[in-house]
Amino acid sequence: DTGVSQDPRHKITKRGQNVTFRCDPISEHNRLYWYRQTLGQGPEFLTYFQNEAQLEKSRLLSDRFSAERPKGSFSTLEIQRTEQGDSAMYLCASSPGGLPNEQYFGPGTRLTVT
Amino acid sequence: GNSVTQMEGPVTLSEEAFLTINCTYTATGYPSLFWYVQYPGEGLQLLLKATKADDKGSNKGFEATYRKETTSFHLEKGSVQVSDSAVYFCALSPNNAGNMLTFGGGTRLMVKP
Numbered sequence: 001d002t003g004v005s006q007d008p009r010h011k012i013t014k015r016g017q018n019v020t021f022r023c024d025p026i027s028e029h030n031r032l033y034w035y036r037q038t039l040g041q042g043p044e045f046l047t048y049f050q051n052e053a054q055l056e057k058s059r060l061l062s063d064r065f066s067a068e069r070p071k072g073s074f075s076t077l078e079i080q081r082t083e084q085g086d087s088a089m090y091l092c093a094s095s096p097g098g099l100p101n102e103q104y105f106g107p108g109t110r111l112t113v114t
Numbered sequence: 115g116n117s118v119t120q121m122e123g124p125v126t127l128s129e130e131a132f133l134t135i136n137c138t139y140t141a142t143g144y145p146s147l148f149w150y151v152q153y154p155g156e157g158l159q160l161l162l163k164a165t166k167a168d169d170k171g172s173n174k175g176f177e178a179t180y181r182k183e184t185t186s187f188h189l190e191k192g193s194v195q196v197s198d199s200a201v202y203f204c205a206l207s208p209n210n211a212g213n214m215l216t217f218g219g220g221t222r223l224m225v226k227p
Contacts, residue, residue, distance in 0.1 A: 004157075033214060042118075042203050042217030043158070056214070091158065093215075100146035100165045101213035105158040 004106035006092050012112045013082055020078045021109045025094030032075050033103060034067060035091040036060065043091055049075060082113045116141045120204050120218035127194055127225050135189040135221045137204035145206040147180055147187040152201045194225045
């Protein structure tokens with residue numbers, strides 16, 4: 001068990017550029033979650049997948065954000081036309097489902113928009 | 115909606131001191147409750163959990179008891195170490211279909227030798 005991995009760990013981009021992040025969950029976990037964490041705050045839910053189906057999206061997830069999980073394995077989170085307000089740590093978590101739904105987090109991708 | 119409130123930090127203690135970090139929540143029904151820890155430069159790690167009223171979660175000397183009557187889940191440790199210095203997050207999961215976590219704002223703990 002290698003845990004949840006995320007790539008890249010850091011991304012610096014200019015405003016208006018598109019960025020894509022990848023998350024590889026724990027292999028037997030069928031649920032995958034994306035959260036966003038800004039400095040000094042707790043993580044906030046963005047979206048989640050059960051297998052390949054995206055079942056819920058937060059109102060925080062504007063039209064510029066899109067997430068996929070093809071074949072129910074890894075997931076990608078894309079941000080189009082980045083804005084300075086998108087600067088944050090993007091966290092991915094996976095869980096086996098069921099209760100109490102323990103979620104295991106990756107190290108995060110830190111995005112800086114200049 | 116669901117919410118979690120934690121005491122603001124930083125909390126600064128000397129080694130071997132007693133630790134309490136307060137956490138209260140608002141939720142409908144009977145959520146599951148969690149404490150996560152984030153060490154410097156690392157990702158969130160699950161520290162302990164409790165799934166029903168009066169359950170006590172424990173791990174690495176840390177404990178927290180699910181108190182339904184006071185909607186609280188305070189984190190305690192009898193004797194902290196320098197290596198416990200980290201940010202601690204209280205979180206709830208509503209035990210519904212989505213089960214996304216709602217986090218508190220985090221409490222930074224600094225332990226001095």
